[in-house]
Amino acid sequence: MPNPTAAMLVIGDEILSGRTRDANMHHLAGKLTECGIDLKEVRVVSDDAPAIETAVKDLSSAYDHVFTSGGIGPTHDDITADCIARAFDDHIDIRDDARDLLATHYAKQGHDFNEARQRMARIPDRATLIDNPVSIAPGFTLENVHVMAGVPSVFKAMVDSVLAGLTGGAPLQSVSVRIERGEGDIAGPLGKLANAHADLSFGSYPFIQNGVFGANIVIRGTNADQLDAAAQTLAQLFPEDT
Amino acid sequence: MPNPTAAMLVIGDEILSGRTRDANMHHLAGKLTECGIDLKEVRVVSDDAPAIETAVKDLSSAYDHVFTSGGIGPTHDDITADCIARAFDDHIDIRDDARDLLATHYAKQGHDFNEARQRMARIPDRATLIDNPVSIAPGFTLENVHVMAGVPSVFKAMVDSVLAGLTGGAPLQSVSVRIERGEGDIAGPLGKLANAHADLSFGSYPFIQNGVFGANIVIRGTNADQLDAAAQTLAQLFPEDT
Numbered sequence: 001m002p003n004p005t006a007a008m009l010v011i012g013d014e015i016l017s018g019r020t021r022d023a024n025m026h027h028l029a030g031k032l033t034e035c036g037i038d039l040k041e042v043r044v045v046s047d048d049a050p051a052i053e054t055a056v057k058d059l060s061s062a063y064d065h066v067f068t069s070g071g072i073g074p075t076h077d078d079i080t081a082d083c084i085a086r087a088f089d090d091h092i093d094i095r096d097d098a099r100d101l102l103a104t105h106y107a108k109q110g111h112d113f114n115e116a117r118q119r120m121a122r123i124p125d126r127a128t129l130i131d132n133p134v135s136i137a138p139g140f141t142l143e144n145v146h147v148m149a150g151v152p153s154v155f156k157a158m159v160d161s162v163l164a165g166l167t168g169g170a171p172l173q174s175v176s177v178r179i180e181r182g183e184g185d186i187a188g189p190l191g192k193l194a195n196a197h198a199d200l201s202f203g204s205y206p207f208i209q210n211g212v213f214g215a216n217i218v219i220r221g222t223n224a225d226q227l228d229a230a231a232q233t234l235a236q237l238f239p240e241d242t
Numbered sequence: 243m244p245n246p247t248a249a250m251l252v253i254g255d256e257i258l259s260g261r262t263r264d265a266n267m268h269h270l271a272g273k274l275t276e277c278g279i280d281l282k283e284v285r286v287v288s289d290d291a292p293a294i295e296t297a298v299k300d301l302s303s304a305y306d307h308v309f310t311s312g313g314i315g316p317t318h319d320d321i322t323a324d325c326i327a328r329a330f331d332d333h334i335d336i337r338d339d340a341r342d343l344l345a346t347h348y349a350k351q352g353h354d355f356n357e358a359r360q361r362m363a364r365i366p367d368r369a370t371l372i373d374n375p376v377s378i379a380p381g382f383t384l385e386n387v388h389v390m391a392g393v394p395s396v397f398k399a400m401v402d403s404v405l406a407g408l409t410g411g412a413p414l415q416s417v418s419v420r421i422e423r424g425e426g427d428i429a430g431p432l433g434k435l436a437n438a439h440a441d442l443s444f445g446s447y448p449f450i451q452n453g454v455f456g457a458n459i460v461i462r463g464t465n466a467d468q469l470d471a472a473a474q475t476l477a478q479l480f481p482e483d484t
Contacts, residue, residue: 016281018272025286029260039258041293044267044284051283 003038007059010044011052011070011080012150023152024069031159035167037065047071052083060087060145065166067159070150072139074116081122081140084147090124098123098138105136131161133176133218134205153205157218160203164220173224175231180214180241189237190217197230199223214241245280249301252286253294253312253322254392265394266311273401277409279307289313294325302329302387307408309401312392314381316358323364323382326389332366340365340380347378373403375418375460376447395447399460402445406462415466417473422456422483431479432459439472441465456483 008028014020025042032039040063045051052071059066071080085092098121106113120137123129130139130148134157139148141162148158161174179186183206194202200221207214219230235242250270256262267284274281282305287293294313301308313322327334340363348355362379365371372381372390376399381390383404390400403416421428425448436444442463449456461472477484 010284015267016271016284018268018270018275018281021268025257026260026263029258031260033260039260040288042252042258042284042286046282 003036004064005040006032006037006065006067007041007043007063008039009052009055009059009066009068010042010150011047011068012044013046013077015044015070016046024150024155027152027156028067028069028159031163035163037166047077047079049079049083049086052080053087056084056087056145060143064144066145067162068145068147069155072120072137072147072149074119078119080147081124084142084145085124088124088126088142088145090126090142092122092124094118094121095123095125098129101129101136101138130158131174133157133161133174134207134216153207153216157203157205157216160218160220173222173227174218174220175227177217177219177231177234177242178214179217179234179238180212181238182213183215186215186217186238190234193230193234193237197221197226200226200230245278246306247282248274248279248307248309249283249285249305250281251294251297251301251308251310252284252392253289253310254286255288255319257286257312258288266392266397269394269398270309270311270401273405277405279408289319289321291321291325291328294322295329298326298329298387302385306386308387309404310387310389311397314362314379314389314391316361320361322389323366326384326387327366330366330368330384330387332368332384334364334366336360336363337365337367340371343371343378343380372400373416375399375403375416376449376458395449395458399445399447399458402460402462415464415469416460416462417469419459419461419473419476419484420456421459421476421480422454423480424455425457428457428459428480432476435472435476435479439463439468442468442472 008025010022010025015022029039043055045055071078082092102121103113123140124142127140127142130141132138132154134154139158146162148155183204190202200219203218205216217234219227221227250267252264252267257264271281285297287297313320324334344359344363345355365382366384369382369384372383374380374396376396381400388404390397425446432444442461445460447458459476461469463469
């Protein structure tokens with residue numbers, strides 16, 4: 001059987017103006033190759049509704065999977081979710097499951113769950129959510145299109161979430177541990193922990209927030225008890241930073 | 243009057259497999275923004291004739307300019323030139339002007355101008371050549387499509403050649419000086435020379451060849467005598483490396 005085919009759609013004026021260098025294409029290309037999915041085409045379009053809708057429809061009908069990055073944040077020019085809904089004639093509004101995830105997250109962080117942030121809970125009716133262990137606001141899959149964030153650390157985490165489902169096997173669960181230490185300090189103990197838990201996968205998604213270096217360590221596996229145990233062990237390794 | 247619009251077409255399996263990270267999109271995006279040309283779309287396709295031809299036709303009819311990178315080298319999978327000719331119903335073969343440029347270059351370098359290298363002189367009948375001061379093998383412009391190499395240093399030099407013509411003004415000429423020294427050693431003297439010749443432009447295209455660090459310095463201007471004088475001065479600044 002030939003490999004499944006895929007296309008990527010990168011959405012964002014900042015890439016086309018040269019202000020930002022796209023990092024997600026190279027990452028996705030490598031990941032798909034590892035999984036035996038053939039990336040056949042990439043398109044980059046601006047934050048322009050007709051351009052996004054046309055590209056999504058073209059790519060969705062030509063390839064088995066379409067992966068998008070960008071345009072699902074809280075600002076007025078984040079129009080990707082609405083464009084995808086229109087491309088597939090689906091209704092879109094703030095959806096309860098996504099809103100609950102975000103409300104819980106912002107309450108825990110002590111941030112206001114304001115109107116802009118609620119935009120990130122706009123999900124088409126027929127879509128399934130894509131887990132975002134890094135910053136919670138979910139992506140979604142509608143038909144064969146996987147809609148993900150443009151921020152590289154979030155994009156990477158979402159790609160891992162999607163590919164875990166596409167490549168078959170038992171459904172994966174995840175826990176996330178936030179560690180406020182440079183990745184260089186985390187790498188050694190994390191490597192030992194990963195060696196000791198061969199049936200779990202460990203992903204590190206670094207961040208710099210308000211001048212603080214850190215990483216969200218996402219542990220994935222099929223057994224919730226194992227995950228919790230590994231997360232607790234990890235947190236105990238960095239008692240002052242978690 | 244609105245800005246002219248442009249699209250870019252990146253051709254190469256090595257980008258889509260994740261083996262190589264594309265560097266040309268970010269470079270072209272920045273240069274077009276500087277020139278007031280709006281880059282509206284980028285596509286990346288594999289070394290596959292129907293994919294290349296379809297993309298070229300689509301983009302050529304939708305935008306004022308199309309810039310391609312990749313697939314014009316000496317190997318069997320370098321099929322871009324033939325695809326562009328087919329897309330525009332033009333005849334293509336080894337063309338005398340391109341063959342003469344390459345024959346002279348390889349004779350000077352003491353390399354055999356073999357059949358593989360002669361492939362790089364395949365140019366559509368109606369095309370105009372794009373100057374390649376770095377490695378001589380020319381790109382070409384056919385209708386509104388500018389066909390350039392994928393190697394980043396050559397791509398950059400060709401973009402400069404094309405944009406000099408698009409933005410109007412007197413036609414530019416160029417001379418190239420090859421200096422076998424690290425760019426860090428070249429930068430200081432080159433900066434002073436550029437300051438002393440305000441009506442010439444100086445581009446530096448670094449290379450590593452057989453373990454030797456160096457750069458091709460391309461000087462562009464409208465006056466051939468000025469160019470020759472500046473090139474001689476530059477060569478005298480690095481007597482042992484040119």
